[in-house]
Amino acid sequence: MILQNITTAKGTNINIHIRNGKIASISENLIEFPPKEEILDASGYLLLPAFFDTHAHLDKTVLGMDWFYNDLGSNRIDRIENERKNRTSFGIDTFRQASRLMELSISKGTLYMRSHVDIDTDNGLKGLEGVLQAKEKYKDIFHLELAAFPQSGLLIRPGTYELMEKALEMGADIVGGIDPAEIDRDPKGSVHAIFQLAEKYNRPIDIHLHEAEELGAFTMGLIIEHTLASGMQGKVSISHAFCLGSQKKELVVPLLEGLAHAGITIITCGQPNTTSVPRIREVSDAGINICGGNDDIRDMWSPYGSGDILERIQFIAMKNYFRKDKDLEFTMKLCTENAAKLFNIEKYGPYTGNPATFVLVKARNISESIVTYPKERMVFCNGKMIAKDWAYLG
Numbered sequence: 001m002i003l004q005n006i007t008t009a010k011g012t013n014i015n016i017h018i019r020n021g022k023i024a025s026i027s028e029n030l031i032e033f034p035p036k037e038e039i040l041d042a043s044g045y046l047l048l049p050a051f052f053d054t055h056a057h058l059d060k061t062v063l064g065m066d067w068f069y070n071d072l073g074s075n076r077i078d079r080i081e082n083e084r085k086n087r088t089s090f091g092i093d094t095f096r097q098a099s100r101l102m103e104l105s106i107s108k109g110t111l112y113m114r115s116h117v118d119i120d121t122d123n124g125l126k127g128l129e130g131v132l133q134a135k136e137k138y139k140d141i142f143h144l145e146l147a148a149f150p151q152s153g154l155l156i157r158p159g160t161y162e163l164m165e166k167a168l169e170m171g172a173d174i175v176g177g178i179d180p181a182e183i184d185r186d187p188k189g190s191v192h193a194i195f196q197l198a199e200k201y202n203r204p205i206d207i208h209l210h211e212a213e214e215l216g217a218f219t220m221g222l223i224i225e226h227t228l229a230s231g232m233q234g235k236v237s238i239s240h241a242f243c244l245g246s247q248k249k250e251l252v253v254p255l256l257e258g259l260a261h262a263g264i265t266i267i268t269c270g271q272p273n274t275t276s277v278p279r280i281r282e283v284s285d286a287g288i289n290i291c292g293g294n295d296d297i298r299d300m301w302s303p304y305g306s307g308d309i310l311e312r313i314q315f316i317a318m319k320n321y322f323r324k325d326k327d328l329e330f331t332m333k334l335c336t337e338n339a340a341k342l343f344n345i346e347k348y349g350p351y352t353g354n355p356a357t358f359v360l361v362k363a364r365n366i367s368e369s370i371v372t373y374p375k376e377r378m379v380f381c382n383g384k385m386i387a388k389d390w391a392y393l394g
Contacts, residue, residue: 052339055293094130109359116149149176216243233263245276270316292334310373
């Protein structure tokens with residue numbers, strides 16, 4: 001296939017020749033190819049690498065199901081307990097629901113994802129079993145990392161630690177954790193247990209840290225200490241990290257220095273309803289890798305979410321008060337280049353010799369793609385168009 005007249009992020013027009021699933025060549029001037037080649041005119045389309053969603057919950061979504069009437073309390077524990085108790089009675093089949101959300105994500109250009117999957121003593125490993133099935137189904141076109149996630153607490157609910165071990169033995173890729181102080185009520189013991197699992201099963205770590213201000217700073221300090229003590233630099237991520245949004249420089253600056261020293265990645269979702277989120281420029285300037293994700297998409301926690309990572313990038317940019325084009329271009333990196341680094345993806349991006357895996361978006365530049373997140377898109381994976389205009393083609 002030959003794709004003609006594609007716009008690059010630099011504003012130039014190029015042609016891409018795809019052969020055997022890879023980018024055989026990129027040229028500014030169209031050269032003659034054998035007539036058997038399929039030619040597609042991509043005038044007006046912007047070339048972007050395939051997107052990453054580095055924080056998702058495939059096992060939670062109620063996409064395509066009856067409307068979930070949300071009348072929950074405002075506390076996080078209210079949502080946790082409601083979901084744990086009612087997800088089965090509401091009829092969530094995790095294979096079906098994960099498949100729906102994966103296809104929705106693919107249709108909009110996301111081909112790489114990290115999803116947290118709840119592990120608790122009420123529902124056991126059923127959620128993970130279904131998502132593992134979905135992972136296998138789409139493995140040829142969708143790169144999925146799964147974190148075993150003890151959302152209801154790792155230590156406070158006896159039996160959860162043992163279920164986490166089984167989840168890692170079943171194929172979970174990452175050890176998850178959540179609010180060691182607020183949820184587990186034992187920050188030192190909880191962080192130690194998370195790292196104990198990671199070392200035993202040789203897995204990376206991704207901890208949800210909603211704890212804000214001094215409490216979050218204390219827990220983050222423990223995570224930094226354990227990362228250095230266990231030699232896990234480069235293998236630990238902290239999602240949300242709300243304490244980094246504090247206005248107290250004396251609190252944030254030492255944390256940024258510690259995170260950089262420990263090689264810890266920060267993952268933000270730019271939640272509009274959260275007052276305190278990491279300032280992404282500040283985090284990046286400190287030498288810390290920072291990535292982005294959608295978090296909840298139409299589930300028992302939140303009715304919002306379209307699965308479109310371009311829309312989420314807009315949320316993150318707006319949350320950081322970005323207006324300049326250079327800042328919007330920087331925000332795009334959270335769900336492309338920076339995320340590829342987190343996932344250790346080699347040969348990423350639309351370059352000669354790489355897999356022909358990329359997204360074409362009807363936009364003049366990166367900023368316009370973020371602020372308008374247009375429906376007109378073509379998603380390619382290994383040289384095959386697998387989605388067009390928000391429709392999954394299979």
